Amino acid sequence: MMVVANGNLRVDLKLIADMVEPGSRVLDVGCGEGTLLAWLGRHKNVDGRGIELSMSGVSAAVSQGLSVIQGDADTDLKDYPTGAFDTVILSQTLQATYAPRDVLANMLRIGRRAIVSFPNFGHWRVRMGLLLGGRMPVTDTLAYEWYDTPNIHFCTIRDFLMLCRSLGITVEKGIALDRDGGVLPFDGQGGVANLLADQGLFVLSRPQ
């Protein structure tokens, strides 16, 4: 599921991987089975660490020699010392944390940069679902019913950018993605992205 048949990374993970500097220190929060970490270690000589909530994910990652701990973004980020990593990655997980604001602040404390991706609740299909259907939207990227979703803190791209601004975080780059993780041809930080992007991918840097 995480890897396509030819051994390449999933499209959105490849995008993230391309933004990581070779030989850098990387923390992947919510790393799953460690697919991205393994790729970064192999192709970019990255000193990678991971945090993963699911036991099966941790087990699979450690069993392939990766440094991954069982834990989660809400409770485990606070232990790391300031500046321990060059890049902290949070892929498709922010909306499932209890305290996204603290998570984001911690990511940019322990890392010089952060790469964050999340489903955009401002997408037109979500808006239409609520407006016309009158029900919580269930889409390809948001595939859960309201009562069993792990996603407890949805935000739109605009919400996210406003949180970054309030935390004094610099948004270095914003990329709008379609549902398959393909790059859309417009500015990831604009109103068009907030309406048409299924996901947002952002590179953030620490407040000066």
Place this chain on the structure above:
Amino acid sequence: MSAFEPSATCPSHDPLGHTVELGRDRPILLDCGVGLSPVTVAYQTYGRLNADRSNAILLCHALTGDHYVADPHPITGKPGWWIDLVGPGNVFDTDRYFLICSNVLGGCMGTTGPKDVDPATGQPWGQTFPVITIGDMVRVQARLLDHLGIGNLFCVVGGSMGGMQVLEWCVSYPERVFAAIPIATAARHSAQNIAFHEVGRQAIIADPDWREGNYLQHGLKPHRGLAVARMAAHITYLSETALHRKFGRNLQDRDAVSYGFGPDFQVESYLRHQGSTFVDRFDANSYLYITRAMDYFDLAAQHGGVLANAFANTRTRFCVVSFSSDWLFPTPESRAVVHALNAVAANVSFVEVQSDKGHDAFLLDEPEFHATLTGFLEGAAEHRGLPRKGGTFR
């Protein structure tokens, strides 16, 4: 294989193990202030040390374990405690790694302990044996490695009290440890665990045959006290679920309760058996001394009360493992170690293995646990430049 030159000081495997006398010229200074000399160390080896001496793994045994890791126990005849993990192509691959395990200081399977003769008096040490610590055990292991000509360990691994030794190694000799696997353990012994140990010790001390610890001089052994200590401890090694699955409320060789105090229930019979077989292979005073060493263990206390300080600047790769149903060394104890390691940005993996077998799970067939060990060792070996599985010595 051609580059391999066997070391004159590294004996190959012998089912009965090896012994060496250390510290005759240079006493081993214990935490209590006593200089112990000489110290006999009983140990076992598996596999072969490679030419650049980079493939040594130290296995640290638990409270009542010993160095017969993968050999039949010389007294009980039972298979070694990690026989499923040691061997060619196994988790601890004897085709690739050189494994060392020594009986701990204070033990009763060949390493100097209270049942041995104090050279100063010609009598068994008994209660005059100095009180030892986990740090002392590790100090003796380090001396053994010096003797074997092994500067650095590829890995040090152990469960329970063995895990305490692993952590102590990483703190006392960080430059000598490339990778470490503390399993089902803690950086300090909890009040509850000290309490359980105290129950065991009082059972031994209350046995009239204990004779203030001088039972050997009287030709006696405090069998009943030691058996009760073992029975109480054995409960803590299992889980409620495992006990119930194994025994439930089943009756032992009878159809109805006896309205007496014989072993009505299978679980009682089982515990009595555990107690009575234990006394054949273990020394009561050793039990007192080793449990005390565990009680005294508190890594943070030695470092200003902050566990992270103990691991400052560590370059060791850690793999911390706990078991979900272990209530003797529950997962939060392991998590505390992980948090301390994170605080110094150490290279750490942490897995809580789902198991209902309690603390003893680390000695049992747990495929997920074994896969974790194998994977971690594989990754560490790659970083250490050791050959991959199926490869030969460099």
